[in-house]
Amino acid sequence: MSIVARVRSALGRHRRLTVAELGDKVKRNAYAFTAGRLHLRACTSVGPRARTFGARPHIENEGEIHVGDDFAASSEFGTLRIAAGPAAVVRIGDGVTVNYGTAISARSEVTIGDGVKIGPYCIVADTELPLPLADDEPPRPIVIGDRVWLGARVIVLPGSTIGAGAIVSAGSVVSGVIPPGAIASGSPARVLRVASHAAAS
């Protein structure tokens, strides 16, 4: 997205805010942007405009951690943790938002697409026991497609694949495959319906 388009979209999104509120938001983001440079420096690669809000997230990188453009992570009430074991890969796309208290752990590979939103206290780990604790079972990679929304406290179990545009409701446990555009809920998450626009986008 060009800078003009970005500013236009941001102003559109925030047209109900007063000038003071808008200024506050700009200030917060400027701070988060600066903090992001520092907080995410353990990552293998970090896109421009990556921002971190609140406390310092825990990034433990023994493999590769790639964070895309426009990443926004909160560690305001619980810290975010992203851990990659030896030779493991965490790939986070562009425009991803991750809320506080979430654990992302890879012993093999965890791939998160563009525009994904992850709610607070989620667990996305390719072993049932996240790093650094040892798990008896071998890791199974996780793939989360573009524009997926995980609600609060969602658990994505090892070996799961979530299709692009899917919504996983809060408190669900994803085990297996969720098709693109699906709205899934429960433990284990079952597909309630599939959005008709999903295939097109």
Place this chain on the structure above:
Amino acid sequence: MRLPRDAFVDGDVVVRGPGRFEIGRGLAISGLPVRTHLVTGPHGLLRIGDGVRIAHGVSIASHAEVTIGDAAVIGPMCIVMDVDFHDPKDLESAGAPRPVRIGAGVRLGAGVIVLRGATIGDGAYVAPHSVVSRFVPAGARAEGVPARTLQGPASGMRDRRS
């Protein structure tokens, strides 16, 4: 209360209480990204066997007795408490605790809640986000709210799909 010297502690772990702790060898416990706490009430006893692994965000409270067997695995964000902290019929009075026993080699998935009086047999597997309020037989696989036992022994989430 200090954890044993050979324990592996990762991050923010709170171990506190007037009660007693008996913690075995080789405990591995994580407190990141969410704090883990182990607390005991005045007459509480928390007994943890050898080689137990406890993930982040776990809350364990003992006001009578909580036993966790050898090599058990407590997944992230689990809650294990032997007390409701008040009586169900009288919210102002302190509730009566009832001991909780988690057997050896048990695996609790992420976000499992174990309520007072629950017993989980050796080697059982409890699926993520289940609530255990009564009894899970040894080697069984339990899931749901409240947790029901599925047929046959199973060791992990993958058994459902195969």
